[in-house]
Amino acid sequence: MANSERTTILRGNPFQLAGPELKVGDTAPDFEAVDSTLQKINLEKTGNGVRIFSVVPSLDTPVCDAQTKRFEDESGALTDVKIYTISMDLPFAQKRWCGNFGINKVNMLSDHLTGSFGERYGTLIADLRIESRAIFVLDGANRLRHVEYVKEVGNHPNYEAALSAARAATQQTAQSGA
Numbered sequence: 358m359a360n361s362e363r364t365t366i367l368r369g370n371p372f373q374l375a376g377p378e379l380k381v382g383d384t385a386p387d388f389e390a391v392d393s394t395l396q397k398i399n400l401e402k403t404g405n406g407v408r409i410f411s412v413v414p415s416l417d418t419p420v421c422d423a424q425t426k427r428f429e430d431e432s433g434a435l436t437d438v439k440i441y442t443i444s445m446d447l448p449f450a451q452k453r454w455c456g457n458f459g460i461n462k463v464n465m466l467s468d469h470l471t472g473s474f475g476e477r478y479g480t481l482i483a484d485l486r487i488e489s490r491a492i493f494v495l496d497g498a499n500r501l502r503h504v505e506y507v508k509e510v511g512n513h514p515n516y517e518a519a520l521s522a523a524r525a526a527t528q529q530t531a532q533s534g535a
Contacts, residue, residue, distance in 0.1 A: 365482065365489040365508040368412075372490055375472075376479035378506065379432065385499045386477035390466040394451040398466055400499065407439045407502075407526045409519060410493040411463070412480050416446050416454040420490070420513055425463055427516055432462035435520070437527045445469045447488050479506070490514060494522040502526045 363374040376513075377529045411428050413421035425442045432440055443466045444451070446452045451465040468481075468488060470472040475481025492514045494503035503522030507514050 376476045377483040388474040401411040407438045408495045412491040413488040492519045
């Protein structure tokens, strides 16, 4: 995939992001990642309801740890929303981390094998082979309802904006009877 002119900041240094900058209203791109059992997961296998894709560089860093735990805590109030954390961490590391912290509602996806999620969602820092911090909320039709690329990787995303978008998408789905 061609490199873009988009950058993110990590520890005060700019790094180029691979892939497009997605926007609200875009159709979510397909991707290939693996889950904790090494099964290949693509967009279709994430379901057809409202989903949150919480993208982090590594679960073993403080903000990524907090971000994933926050979505685990919020999952109880978002019963009709599937939440995924996506990183380049190996599936074994993701599984160990989840076990250490009792994370069992947020689904883990590893992009380490192909990097296709990062390339297609515009979160791949190819020079470091890690993901930049981002959040995507998808509705049941795979339309992006919320997109946030966090400019400084060490900063937290706007949790409330993502959660509001997920609640609105869930409510709209319920009202339409879909």
